[in-house]
Amino acid sequence: MSYRQARWEEPALWDLAHAHAPEAAPAIPGVPDRFRRRQALRWPELSEPTVVRHYTRLSQMNFGIDSGVYPLGSCTMKYNPKVSELLARRPGAAQLHPYQPEATVQGSLEISWRLERLLAKITGFHEVSLQPAAGAHGEYTALLMVKAHFRELGEPERRTEVLLPDTAHGTNPASASMAGFVTREIPSKDGCVDLGALKAALSERTACFMLTNPNTAGLFESEILEIAEAVHGAGAMLYYDGANLNAILGVTNPGRMGFDIAHLNLHKTFATPHGGGGPGAGVIGAGETLAPYLPVPRVAKAGRRFRLDYDRPRSIGKVKLAYGNFGLDLRAYAFILAHGEEGLKHIARRAVLNSNYLGARLGRRLPRPFRTLVKHEFVLSGAPLREKGVRTLDLAKRLLDEGVHAPTVYFPTLVEEALMIELPETESKRELDEFAAAVERALDDSPEHLRAAPTSCSVARIDEVRAAREPVLSWKDVRAAGSAKVETP
Amino acid sequence: MVRWISDEAGEEAALLQALGLPSTEELFRDVPKKARLGRLGVGAAREEEEVVAEVDRLLERNRPLGRFANFLGGRIASRYLPAAVDAIVARSEFYTSYTPYQAEASQGMLRALFEFQSLWVELSGVDVANASLYDGASAAGEALLFCRRLHEGRRFLVPASLPWEEKSVLANYASGPGLVVEEVPYDDRTGLLDLGFVRNAVGKGDVFGLLADVPNGFGILDEQLFELKATLGEVPYVVAADPLALSVLEPPGAYGADVVVGEGQGFGIPPSFGGPLLGLFACRREHLRQLPGRVVGATVDAYGRPAYTLTLQTREQHIRRSRATSNICTNESLMALAFVVYASVVGPKGLASLETSLAEKARTLASALGSISGLRAPRFDAPYLGEFTLELGRGTTAAFVDRLRRRRILAGTPLGDPRPGSPKGPERLLVAPSPSVGEKEIARYATAAKAWSASSGGS
Numbered sequence: 001m002s003y004r005q006a007r008w009e010e011p012a013l014w015d016l017a018h019a020h021a022p023e024a025a026p027a028i029p030g031v032p033d034r035f036r037r038r039q040a041l042r043w044p045e046l047s048e049p050t051v052v053r054h055y056t057r058l059s060q061m062n063f064g065i066d067s068g069v070y071p072l073g074s075c076t077m078k079y080n081p082k083v084s085e086l087l088a089r090r091p092g093a094a095q096l097h098p099y100q101p102e103a104t105v106q107g108s109l110e111i112s113w114r115l116e117r118l119l120a121k122i123t124g125f126h127e128v129s130l131q132p133a134a135g136a137h138g139e140y141t142a143l144l145m146v147k148a149h150f151r152e153l154g155e156p157e158r159r160t161e162v163l164l165p166d167t168a169h170g171t172n173p174a175s176a177s178m179a180g181f182v183t184r185e186i187p188s189k190d191g192c193v194d195l196g197a198l199k200a201a202l203s204e205r206t207a208c209f210m211l212t213n214p215n216t217a218g219l220f221e222s223e224i225l226e227i228a229e230a231v232h233g234a235g236a237m238l239y240y241d242g243a244n245l246n247a248i249l250g251v252t253n254p255g256r257m258g259f260d261i262a263h264l265n266l267h268k269t270f271a272t273p274h275g276g277g278g279p280g281a282g283v284i285g286a287g288e289t290l291a292p293y294l295p296v297p298r299v300a301k302a303g304r305r306f307r308l309d310y311d312r313p314r315s316i317g318k319v320k321l322a323y324g325n326f327g328l329d330l331r332a333y334a335f336i337l338a339h340g341e342e343g344l345k346h347i348a349r350r351a352v353l354n355s356n357y358l359g360a361r362l363g364r365r366l367p368r369p370f371r372t373l374v375k376h377e378f379v380l381s382g383a384p385l386r387e388k389g390v391r392t393l394d395l396a397k398r399l400l401d402e403g404v405h406a407p408t409v410y411f412p413t414l415v416e417e418a419l420m421i422e423l424p425e426t427e428s429k430r431e432l433d434e435f436a437a438a439v440e441r442a443l444d445d446s447p448e449h450l451r452a453a454p455t456s457c458s459v460a461r462i463d464e465v466r467a468a469r470e471p472v473l474s475w476k477d478v479r480a481a482g483s484a485k486v487e488t489p
Numbered sequence: 490m491v492r493w494i495s496d497e498a499g500e501e502a503a504l505l506q507a508l509g510l511p512s513t514e515e516l517f518r519d520v521p522k523k524a525r526l527g528r529l530g531v532g533a534a535r536e537e538e539e540v541v542a543e544v545d546r547l548l549e550r551n552r553p554l555g556r557f558a559n560f561l562g563g564r565i566a567s568r569y570l571p572a573a574v575d576a577i578v579a580r581s582e583f584y585t586s587y588t589p590y591q592a593e594a595s596q597g598m599l600r601a602l603f604e605f606q607s608l609w610v611e612l613s614g615v616d617v618a619n620a621s622l623y624d625g626a627s628a629a630g631e632a633l634l635f636c637r638r639l640h641e642g643r644r645f646l647v648p649a650s651l652p653w654e655e656k657s658v659l660a661n662y663a664s665g666p667g668l669v670v671e672e673v674p675y676d677d678r679t680g681l682l683d684l685g686f687v688r689n690a691v692g693k694g695d696v697f698g699l700l701a702d703v704p705n706g707f708g709i710l711d712e713q714l715f716e717l718k719a720t721l722g723e724v725p726y727v728v729a730a731d732p733l734a735l736s737v738l739e740p741p742g743a744y745g746a747d748v749v750v751g752e753g754q755g756f757g758i759p760p761s762f763g764g765p766l767l768g769l770f771a772c773r774r775e776h777l778r779q780l781p782g783r784v785v786g787a788t789v790d791a792y793g794r795p796a797y798t799l800t801l802q803t804r805e806q807h808i809r810r811s812r813a814t815s816n817i818c819t820n821e822s823l824m825a826l827a828f829v830v831y832a833s834v835v836g837p838k839g840l841a842s843l844e845t846s847l848a849e850k851a852r853t854l855a856s857a858l859g860s861i862s863g864l865r866a867p868r869f870d871a872p873y874l875g876e877f878t879l880e881l882g883r884g885t886t887a888a889f890v891d892r893l894r895r896r897r898i899l900a901g902t903p904l905g906d907p908r909p910g911s912p913k914g915p916e917r918l919l920v921a922p923s924p925s926v927g928e929k930e931i932a933r934y935a936t937a938a939k940a941w942s943a944s945s946g947g948s
Contacts, residue, residue, distance in 0.1 A: 028848050035712065062586055064586040087544050096553050105552075107551035140816055180664070250526060273823075310907045334544055429495070462790050
């Protein structure tokens with residue numbers, strides 16, 4: 001326990017300088033006086049060194065993959081190759097406007113076109129679109145496509161339901177609701193889809209069944225071919241949540257498993273940095289039935305030229321400005337080029353090996369609710385911690401003191417006091433062993449220490465209840481509460 | 490072979506041995522044979538320097554903005570990025586972190602997001618902002634769904650002048666719950682909203698919200714935005730605003746907006762061929778529980794010291810699932826960081842003077858183009874800031890853009906829906922001098938446009 005995060009008593013940005021005097025913004029010729037800002041923007045005037053030092057200190061109070069292991073299950077926190085950062089900052093990539101004439105953006109169009117084809121091969125789909133901005137956005141887009149498909153078949157009134165297992169990521173039901181579907185959860189059996197329960201729930205009302213495979217319990221749904229047959233037998237579509245694709249790269253793919261449509265998270269499997277919560281890129285792949293509904297534009301190749309094709313009469317239209325998060329697409333392209341066929345297959349083998357190794361070791365200390373052959377991640381139950389009067393949350397906080405991030409906690413919800421752990425292929429055996437030792441030390445620690453954790457981060461345990469009960473969400477709220485030493489003009 | 494997959498000292502053998510397995514193949518025995526793959530066909534692995542060479546070879550086929558005098562208008566901007574912004578954004582403690590689920594270990598990003606929320610509250614003039622959405626268009630889509638949670642009805646009003654991409658995104662967000670986006674016509678001379686149409690539509694009932702933009706899709710500042718709240722009454726009012734414009738314009742909260750959304754890319758984020766971008770969203774405090782997406786709150790730690798955390802999570806997908814206010818999980822945190830660092834490095838006076846200088850350039854160019862036969866600029870008789878609409882009396886925007894491109898000028902962003910079969914409108918461009926454009930480039934644009942006009946519209 002030699003870990004210590006930086007602990008700066010860094011003032012708020014607005015306490016570093018006087019905010020603006022309440023003067024009006026400058027008058028601009030031709031702009032009606034009524035439109036002129038009566039009180040100039042209230043934001044501090046700071047020197048560049050002050051700003052840089054402020055944010056550098058904040059960065060030192062933030063934990064990233066480059067700081068240490070990040071075992072968040074289902075988040076696939078792998079090393080983000082530095083070369084991708086270099087390439088995304090090339091003027092030819094960063095200083096390119098989406099509304100430039102096509103003749104001037106041929107390189108980016110070609111990279112997008114090539115990436116789409118690589119991802120089509122990896123996923124086994126007919127076509128791929130790079131447009132959605134994140135995984136949940138991809139889910140939502142895909143469900144709108146499913147909806148458009150049934151509208152075209154003349155059955156939009158009938159196909160109103162989306163089915164999903166109780167282990168589904170929360171985004172699945174949320175996206176289905178936004179797309180106007182009613183959701184129904186299928187209870188799992190031993191951590192996997194209960195085929196009987198699924199068959200009983202499928203009907204002519206079912207538009208789609210959404211599934212993650214391997215699922216959030218880390219288990220491969222071995223009955224996937226039977227699931228696909230049942231779903232298609234009911235006339236419904238099968239949706240693949242690609243959050244966990246990392247585990248099966250090159251082994252199988254959604255197309256081969258019988259899925260009709262999928263989203264992939266480039267920030268998971270293809271190592272684009274997650275940026276503290278985003279940006280992501282929620283690429284979608286579709287089989288022949290649903291491909292015509294993909295958002296416009298599509299990247300097309302005509303001879304040696306590339307262009308944006310808007311002539312897709314069955315397309316749902318747009319879900320975002322421009323064409324996808326190109327900065328991330330480029331990083332993912334570089335990642336795939338570097339790995340190649342063997343590298344991609346190696347990713348899945350090593351990620352699954354790591355997970356099984358760590359699962360076996362930690363399974364000696366905490367119960368594993370399901371079968372022990374897992375894929376990219378595994379789930380433990382922290383329920384026995386109750387015997388010493390602590391919870392999974394305390395264990396998670398205590399782990400922060402070990403210089404590692406905590407796993408995903410309290411998900412999947414069907415496991416009591418769940419811990420969901422994923423350490424992908426970029427983590428060495430040494431890191432796995434050190435992480436396991438950290439968990440073991442935490443488990444052996446006293447209840448008092450567990451409840452008092454963390455003690456090595458920039459702050460101690462945070463009062464989340466107060467944050468929700470008395471929401472203070474901006475500098476304006478701080479001013480209103482009078483709880484900060486702010487120079488109010 | 491790059492060394493990103495760990496295999497220090499043959500450690501895989503040790504891992505397999507610990508598991509008592511002969512090979513990793515055993516770990517996939519639960520994948521049915523019929524679902525197994527042969528070759529992917531994605532090519533062989535490459536060394537890092539080969540990857541760089543290959544990507545650079547492709548990127549060389551691009552002609553980046555630096556090679557042109559740039560006049561592309563619309564929601565995506567190209568401005569000089571102070572080097573300090575990327576120096577912060579490129580700090581790996583920030584960019585390699587995940588969503589700050591463990592607040593104690595993530596105070597840096599949480600505080601930066603709190604500062605970002607504070608800045609959008611100050612710019613927008615409404616009470617609470619979230620920690621970002623994907624882009625301006627999807628933020629408008631979330632605003633549409635937000636309005637429907639506040640008010641009954643089936644119709645959502647938007648200006649007919651709204652850029653086609655945003656109309657299309659809004660139509661998709663509306664289509665889920667079976668709602669309809671309806672266009673409010675504009676006056677052909679001024680480009681201003683038909684307020685009578687809004688009044689009638691609201692009077693008939695069934696309208697659950699309206700979105701107006703500032704500047705609008707033609708670059709216009711429509712003074713009627715100040716009257717809209719009175720016209721709408723209880724119907725929620727969304728304003729889509731440009732953050733740079735808000736450094737000099739009255740914040741929409743001051744004239745009754747219930748929601749203020751925007752595209753934040755122009756603050757510290759390179760255009761990157763269209764993404765990542767940054768969706769801005771703020772609303773009134775009384776509607777806080779309906780806010781979509783992540784939000785950061787200030788609180789204290791166990792010792793009473795200031796601390797920050799993701800909060801009000803019972804609105805969100807991971808708790809509320811199908812009844813969440815939105816499906817947002819990943820947002821654009823790193824871009825939100827860029828936004829607040831940019832604004833802080835440039836400062837409020839710097840932002841206002843940047844917008845003032847862009848407005849001057851736009852005025853100079855518009856008056857130069859307006860005097861050319863066959864061109865109408867600005868097309869509409871209404872106030873504008875840094876961008877305006879150019880209408881061609883003859884020829885096509887495609888030909889005009891192509892001609893000027895050959896003279897290293899990006900003439901503007903064509904307006905209108907490029908999808909075949911969509912109504913063919915007048916030939917219009919949204920023209921916005923970028924900050925790097927000076928008198929010389931404006932003169933070059935005017936000369937090239939005059940030549941195009943003289944050659945009878947390039948037809």
